[in-house]
Amino acid sequence: MHPIHHPTHNGAPITEDVAARLAAQTVGPVLLPGNEGYDVECASYNLAIPQQPAIVVGAVNAADVQAAVRFAAEQGLPVAVLATGHSALPSAGALLITTRRMDAVDIDAEARTARIEAGVRWQQVVDAAAKHGLAPLNGAAPTVGAVSYTLGGGLSPIGRTFGFAADHVHLIELVTADGELRTVTATNEPELFWALRGGKGNFGVVTALEFALFPVSQIYGGGLFFPGEQAAEVLKAWGRWTAGVPDELTSSVALLQLPPVPEVPEPLRGRLVAHVRIAYLGTAEEGERLIAPLRAVAPTLIDSVTEMPYTAVGSIHADPPTPIPFVDRSALLREFTPELVDTIIAEAGPGTGSPLTVLEIRHLGGAFDRRPEPTNAIDLRDAAFTFYAVAIGGPDQAAAFQDYLTHLIQALQPWSTGRRFINLMGASDANAEGVAAAYPPETYERLAAIKRSYDPTNTFRVNHNITPA
Ligand SMILES: Cc1cc2nc3c(=O)[nH]c(=O)nc-3n(C[C@H](O)[C@H](O)[C@H](O)COP(=O)(O)OP(=O)(O)OC[C@H]3O[C@@H](n4cnc5c(N)ncnc54)[C@H](O)[C@@H]3O)c2cc1C
Known part of the structure; x- marks a missing residue:
């Protein structure tokens, strides 16, 4: 080049x-x-x-x-x-x-693959694949862009069964800084192929992606909503319970401060709730048996866990579909202990006046811990959980949110790996130091060397930027 x-x-x-x-x-x-x-x-x-x-x-x-x-x-x-x-x-x-006009989705049902263009959102792929009894490793929110999510690893609500979305990419079409359109695969530019799957938007503009689909059309999933007053018991019970669940069960727990608006169902409206999110790839009977200990923690405000078509997977997290102003920060956790729950409750539980709208912990492990072949730039094996916190509000609140989040992330330090999952890294951590610390040092050095070959003058720097070595 x-x-x-x-x-x-x-x-x-x-x-x-x-x-x-x-x-x-x-x-x-x-x-x-x-x-x-x-x-x-x-x-x-x-x-x-x-x-x-x-x-x-x-x-x-x-x-x-x-x-x-x-x-x-x-x-x-x-x-x-x-x-x-x-x-x-x-x-x-x-x-x-x-890239929103580049929105083609092509499914090859026989090969069980999807080819998507740069602007495609996840629900489009979920719907197109479902016509063939197949599913992608989409994100929790149906409106998230499939390409950037996948370049950042891609943590799916069914990810413990299959691994990261980036582990299943076959081909990437990419315009590099020299203006060339390249087809990048495991055999054609293998270093770039390794880097793109985890190094996010640093190496060029992806115009199309091809990846594997999985034979999933039904899941046993949904949410258990508990009153915020029970948050400590719910978080502790969920933490204990994750130690024994099979790889076919992916889950997360969140503290949600829901707004007093008509779109929020009445029992949850205007209150703090603890929300356990479940996606199980097995029978409803087995799913019911597996989540019985969670249902027994306390009476739920809403229990929506049931058999559902995979096309409804976006309802499990129920993230806001319309644009909002927010500040977000994240961490990776080695473990999820009762002491950590006590810290979270002391910082963000009932009565603390926490400004957070969402505080979420996702269970990793399972296939997330397996090394894909060929390998890629995502490796979270020293983490067992992700931590993600979001405060919603306008520019007048941003400084207070940042102060609060800095303090909160600091409080989690005894349990943090010190690294971050690039997809959940908020804008405020997206500086040179923050991005370098997100990866293990040898991974970052390799990414920086590949960045130097393909983008020596750092044309692609309005992102979670890897500085060319
Ligand atoms: C509500 C919500 C839910 C989420 N849920 C999940 C989840 O379940 N799992 C998970 O892993 N992540 C999740 N994320 C994180 C999400 O995957 C990342 O924010 C992702 O980068 C979003 O991509 P986008 O295209 O939607 O956003 P954009 O803001 O449009 O893109 C983000 C960045 O990606 C780069 N980029 C975008 N398109 C291209 C391209 N074609 N070529 C090169 N670079 C490009 C650019 O640097 C851009 O700044 C969530 C985020 C939110 C806000």
């Missing part, structure tokens, strides 16, 4: 004439700040992270992405990518490529 040396962009706004040169090469729109449609084009899920790029390109196909990346190189602009904005970072001064 031939690395290109970028001129440094002088920070001056891009003129209409210069933008028109790019627009002449793309099928999709090219917009500057102030142009009609610019704000809609830049719309993103996390309203707390403003998207005000120097120029935005609504890519329709891989050729549009290539033209945009080459133009950015010419102009000395960093390249940012926006699919849905569930994990977007500020794109001021960048060329932003939006």
Whole structure:
């Protein structure tokens, strides 16, 4: 490959004439700040992270992405990518490529694979695969973008059975910093293939992905909602219970502070609840037997655990589908002990005035601990649980949220591995130090060396950035 040396962009706004040169090469729109449609084009899920790029390109196909990346190189602009904005970072001064128009999903039922384009959201894949009795390793939220989720590992509500979504990728189409469209597989550019599966958006713009599907059409799943006053008992019981569950059972527990709005069912409205989320790939009878100890902890406010079609998997976590402003932070936990539960309850339990809307612990282990073949850049085997906390609110609350979250993450230190799962790493941890600490040192060094080969001038830096070695 031939690395290109970028001129440094002088920070001056891009003129209409210069933008028109790019627009002449793309099928999709090219917009500057102030142009009609610019704000809609830049719309993103996390309203707390403003998207005000120097120029935005609504890519329709891989050729549009290539033209945009080459133009950015010419102009000395960093390249940012926006699919849905569930994990977007500020794109001021960048060329932003939006991928929502690239939304094709093709299922090969015989080969049990899906090929998806860059802008596809998970529910589209779930629905298309379900027509053939198949399922992807989608995320908890149906509206999350499938490509970025997979590049960041991909922790699925059925992941303990099959492993990370990134473990099952066969092929990646990618536009690198030199504007080339590459087909990356285990045999064709194996180092890049290793790095892309876990190194997220650092190596280029992915235009399409191909991955395995699994023969899952029904699950026994849903949620057990307990009053917040019972949170300590519920969390402790769930922690003990996870030690004995089979790999076919994936679960998580959350403290949710639900808003007093009509969309929230009456028994949960406006209150703190403990929410156990279950997805079991087995019979309802066996599932019932497995979760009986959780049902016995306390009377539930709502018990929605039942047999369901896989297409309803998004209802298990029931994450908010519409854009919200939020601040999030995360950690990886070695263990989930009663002492840790006491710390969580003291910081975020009933009566603490915690500003969190969601505090979530997911059970890892099972197939998450197996090394895939070929290996990839995701390795969380020293962690047994993920921890993720979200505070919802506008810019006036952001500083208070950050202070609270910094204190909370500090309080978890005795149980933390010190690393992070890249997909759940909030924007505030997405600095050079934070991203380097997310990976084991040897993994980060290998990623940084591959970054240097493919993106030596760090064109792709509006992300959870790996600094070129
Ligand atoms: C409500 C919610 C639920 C979630 N649930 C889960 C879950 O169950 N499991 C899990 O693993 N994660 C989960 N996540 C995290 C999620 O996987 C990441 O936030 C993911 O990056 C979102 O991708 P996106 O395309 O939706 O977001 P975007 O903000 O559009 O993309 C995030 C970043 O990915 C990069 N990117 C996007 N598209 C491309 C591309 N085509 N090529 C290269 N880089 C690209 C860019 O750097 C971009 O900034 C959740 C997040 C939220 C907010």
